[in-house]
Amino acid sequence: MEMTSIDLDVDILVIGGGVVGCAILRELARYDASIALLEQYPDVCEGTSKANSAIVHTGFDARPGTLEARLLAEARQLWPEVIARLHIPYLQTGALMVALNEQEQATIAREIVPKAAANGITLQPLSRAEILEAAPYVNERIVGGVLVEGEGVIDPFWTTRAYCEHALLNGAQLFLGERVSAIEVGPQRLRVRTENGKTFSAALVVNAAGLWADEIARLAGDHSFRLTPRKGEFLITEEDHGVAQIILPVPSEVSKGILVTPIVFGGVLLGPTAEDVSDKRDLATTTAGQQRIREGVGRLVPAMSTVSTVRQFAGLRAVSSTGDYIIRPSTVSERLLHVAGIRSTGLSASPAIGHYVGKLVGETLGLRLRTSYRETLPEPLSEAAHEDGEVVCLCRSITRGEILAALRSTLPPQTLDGLKRRTGAMLGECQGNLCLPRLIALFQQELGRDPLSLEKHAPGSRLLVERLTHLGGVPAHSGERPKRGQ
Amino acid sequence: MRKMQMSAYTLEDMPLMEDLHEGDYDVAIVGAGLSALSLLHSGGTALGRTVVLDYQEQVGGLLRYLLPADGFGTEWELLRDFQLPSGVRLLLQTTAVGLLPANDAEPTHTLVVRRRQGTTQLRARQVVIACGGVERPREHDAIPGTRPSGVMTPVLALQLLAQGYLPGRRALVYGDSRYALATARRLAEVGLEVITAAPASGNGRSVRLCGTLQEICGFPRLTAVRLLCDQQSVEVEVDTLIYATGLLAGTHWLKGSGVALTAAGTIAVDAHYRTNIPGIYAIGTVVRPELDHEDSVRMGKEVATLLPGGVS
Numbered sequence A: 001m002e003m004t005s006i007d008l009d010v011d012i013l014v015i016g017g018g019v020v021g022c023a024i025l026r027e028l029a030r031y032d033a034s035i036a037l038l039e040q041y042p043d044v045c046e047g048t049s050k051a052n053s054a055i056v057h058t059g060f061d062a063r064p065g066t067l068e069a070r071l072l073a074e075a076r077q078l079w080p081e082v083i084a085r086l087h088i089p090y091l092q093t094g095a096l097m098v099a100l101n102e103q104e105q106a107t108i109a110r111e112i113v114p115k116a117a118a119n120g121i122t123l124q125p126l127s128r129a130e131i132l133e134a135a136p137y138v139n140e141r142i143v144g145g146v147l148v149e150g151e152g153v154i155d156p157f158w159t160t161r162a163y164c165e166h167a168l169l170n171g172a173q174l175f176l177g178e179r180v181s182a183i184e185v186g187p188q189r190l191r192v193r194t195e196n197g198k199t200f201s202a203a204l205v206v207n208a209a210g211l212w213a214d215e216i217a218r219l220a221g222d223h224s225f226r227l228t229p230r231k232g233e234f235l236i237t238e239e240d241h242g243v244a245q246i247i248l249p250v251p252s253e254v255s256k257g258i259l260v261t262p263i264v265f266g267g268v269l270l271g272p273t274a275e276d277v278s279d280k281r282d283l284a285t286t287t288a289g290q291q292r293i294r295e296g297v298g299r300l301v302p303a304m305s306t307v308s309t310v311r312q313f314a315g316l317r318a319v320s321s322t323g324d325y326i327i328r329p330s331t332v333s334e335r336l337l338h339v340a341g342i343r344s345t346g347l348s349a350s351p352a353i354g355h356y357v358g359k360l361v362g363e364t365l366g367l368r369l370r371t372s373y374r375e376t377l378p379e380p381l382s383e384a385a386h387e388d389g390e391v392v393c394l395c396r397s398i399t400r401g402e403i404l405a406a407l408r409s410t411l412p413p414q415t416l417d418g419l420k421r422r423t424g425a426m427l428g429e430c431q432g433n434l435c436l437p438r439l440i441a442l443f444q445q446e447l448g449r450d451p452l453s454l455e456k457h458a459p460g461s462r463l464l465v466e467r468l469t470h471l472g473g474v475p476a477h478s479g480e481r482p483k484r485g486q
Numbered sequence B: 001m002r003k004m005q006m007s008a009y010t011l012e013d014m015p016l017m018e019d020l021h022e023g024d025y026d027v028a029i030v031g032a033g034l035s036a037l038s039l040l041h042s043g044g045t046a047l048g049r050t051v052v053l054d055y056q057e058q059v060g061g062l063l064r065y066l067l068p069a070d071g072f073g074t075e076w077e078l079l080r081d082f083q084l085p086s087g088v089r090l091l092l093q094t095t096a097v098g099l100l101p102a103n104d105a106e107p108t109h110t111l112v113v114r115r116r117q118g119t120t121q122l123r124a125r126q127v128v129i130a131c132g133g134v135e136r137p138r139e140h141d142a143i144p145g146t147r148p149s150g151v152m153t154p155v156l157a158l159q160l161l162a163q164g165y166l167p168g169r170r171a172l173v174y175g176d177s178r179y180a181l182a183t184a185r186r187l188a189e190v191g192l193e194v195i196t197a198a199p200a201s202g203n204g205r206s207v208r209l210c211g212t213l214q215e216i217c218g219f220p221r222l223t224a225v226r227l228l229c230d231q232q233s234v235e236v237e238v239d240t241l242i243y244a245t246g247l248l249a250g251t252h253w254l255k256g257s258g259v260a261l262t263a264a265g266t267i268a269v270d271a272h273y274r275t276n277i278p279g280i281y282a283i284g285t286v287v288r289p290e291l292d293h294e295d296s297v298r299m300g301k302e303v304a305t306l307l308p309g310g311v312s
């Protein structure tokens, strides 16, 4: 290896600040070891972890015998404690799978119920009348269905952040805006370089780079797997029509289908579609995709086919050829551990993935548990603090106190979208067009951020291009402006 | 340069919470936009004990970021010359978050309001809802494509200019309302290269490109938009899109209040601006969210004569 100086020497380095990487970081923090995480974006939870259905799946429909099924089952046991200790917003809504005809009803009896049983879950069959009584908004034409009691919805941003904050509380280090661009594999240590020119050295590297995990592997000379993106489009509505459960169609061969899902912080999520795409950055929404969603949800909850929408977005599933999670050492070194192909259940399985990988790494490196480990995160701000201050986001009634609490937190937002995911401001009808200038001012006041440097999400997404100098500038809120034509 | 009268009211004048509970008001007005100012201008002290509250730091509603502007003479005059009638209390940075209509046990209407000092309640015999609305963002109309920075509505662009920042260099302003075109002129004045565009079905005002917005392109910053012009897809390279297609009535805070809405989501009123609940009125954008309506000032005037105790 060359003579580059090392910027940071740690025992374990995690690449990727999604829900999986952060869950792993949290578990690694239990060990007496130095640990750090590298994330290319200016915030955690900027990859697939921010664009999913936000369901904590029980795993009732997982393929029995797979690692995915096993970790989903373990996660079921772990969630209650994780939710309590990290104070994560969660709602156990239950899920109703509804059959639209006798054929689907037969599929439930023949395939779904036995598969769930193999995964240790008993599904409760419901008649048409029972479903319509529990969920009067469901399509009257259904013939029956089943209730999956243990399914619920969670705040995926909060989950990812809380894992990370919990790890930070226990001594982990976080490096945001660091994109890994080279990996050198040595016999005892790996060197990881970033685009910014930093070099990190670690005894073990965990590759949790989501959709890009195959590219991280390739940087180390490992070509053993490939990941391809499968796009899922969504739309959000604030018209809930009373929807209080997750409504699932009977799945087809190719996907779980298009669902109706209550959102834990308000509104209803419709989608996702499933479309294989070629570009790992293709997150565009499409007219065809949005139409498919409306058709799909219309079959389950007719009122949802014509609702107004406040937002549309898309996420990319990381599809691997193996059809199961890829959690194993690299083909080039025992010291590079892949955690990849976590396609459509990564949020749900995250506590168990963290636990499983933590144990694996602990054993590989012969680590001991730390004597002092803080099991719980401090309570988020009390209701009283939330009440503090005037309303800043008019559409969602988010107060100045809530914005300040986020800006002053352990893991403060670096971007406008980061602030949105922490507070709910800008999520409403006007999408931030009214309150954004006030948020920019608070960013400047609290974190000393020059408004010109403030980005929306990804590097290069600045909102402002220049100070207005040639007109002398216009003082904010003065109600004055220079005369025309000057 | 003429100074605006409204700058005379500063936040320092804001009464503290304790002072708010001096008993019931005769009239509480939610929102201090053009329709409310028009009501106050016409009604004056005859309205009785009146309180006006607004989310913003100053009066004038959404339009104040644009004024003065060509073609908005009446609105500008109202705003420029506005004087708060004596005895009317103005509470800025004060947002109504709920409304509990009068009932058998409680003969006055109660507004739940949030301000810097916390949440409190205001009681009034009559409530005028003049809270306007917000602009329709690109998301409301589900315009497909990427989600880059550089896509905004006029009120955001105008606020950023007012704070002394340029939001971009080359902008397409989509919409042909007076408001859209006035925004386009303002952006051109400060040095942006501006292209105006609108669908053929619009107001028919003259724009450079006639077409429907099809797609938003580029990431992390906007690089282009695609329009369908005369059945041909045209890509226009811009770093900024000003989406100016309309307004949405601001009724979210009335959820559960019992105030009836129309199918279009506006507050339902009769010819005298009465809602379904006696003593609760609604005027301005919240009843007529069409971007080009010129009725707010008139509605304010009219309701001033209709309120019991109002001028005739």
Ligand SMILES: Cc1cc2nc3c(=O)[nH]c(=O)nc-3n(C[C@H](O)[C@H](O)[C@H](O)COP(=O)(O)OP(=O)(O)OC[C@H]3O[C@@H](n4cnc5c(N)ncnc54)[C@H](O)[C@@H]3O)c2cc1C
Pocket: A015, A016, A017, A018, A019, A020, A021, A038, A039, A040, A041, A044, A045, A046, A047, A048, A049, A050, A051, A052, A053, A054, A055, A056, A057, A178, A179, A180, A181, A208, A209, A210, A211, A212, A213, A216, A230, A231, A232, A233, A272, A315, A316, A317, A342, A343, A344, A345, A346, A347, A348, A349
């Ligand atoms: C449409 C859809 C619906 C879904 N619904 C659900 C659901 O309801 N429930 C559920 O449990 N799961 C669901 N999932 C799956 C879930 O979202 C994923 O399994 C999970 O988010 C994967 O997390 P991750 O941390 O592996 O990936 P990511 O969140 O993508 O994190 C990977 C991180 O690595 C970073 N990175 C990549 N390359 C580099 C580099 N070179 N240097 C530094 N950092 C790098 C990225 O920036 C990213 O932040 C859904 C997925 C989709 C797409």
Ligand SMILES: Cc1cc2nc3c(=O)[nH]c(=O)nc-3n(C[C@H](O)[C@H](O)[C@H](O)COP(=O)(O)OP(=O)(O)OC[C@H]3O[C@@H](n4cnc5c(N)ncnc54)[C@H](O)[C@@H]3O)c2cc1C
Pocket: A394, B030, B031, B032, B033, B034, B035, B036, B053, B054, B055, B056, B059, B060, B061, B062, B063, B072, B075, B094, B095, B096, B097, B130, B131, B132, B133, B179, B247, B250, B253, B283, B284, B285, B286, B290, B291, B292, B293, B294, B295, B296, B297, B298
């Ligand atoms: C851009 C634009 C161009 C228009 N052109 C004209 C025109 O030329 N002439 C004309 O007559 N009309 C015009 N209209 C229509 C309408 O007159 C204007 O919107 C006018 O500003 C509407 O007045 P308003 O009082 O109904 O609403 P707004 O001006 O929007 O004022 C509402 C006020 O209520 C406040 N508010 C909202 N919710 C709450 C709450 N919960 N608690 C407290 N305060 C709240 C807001 O901060 C805002 O200041 C236009 C509208 C717009 C937005």
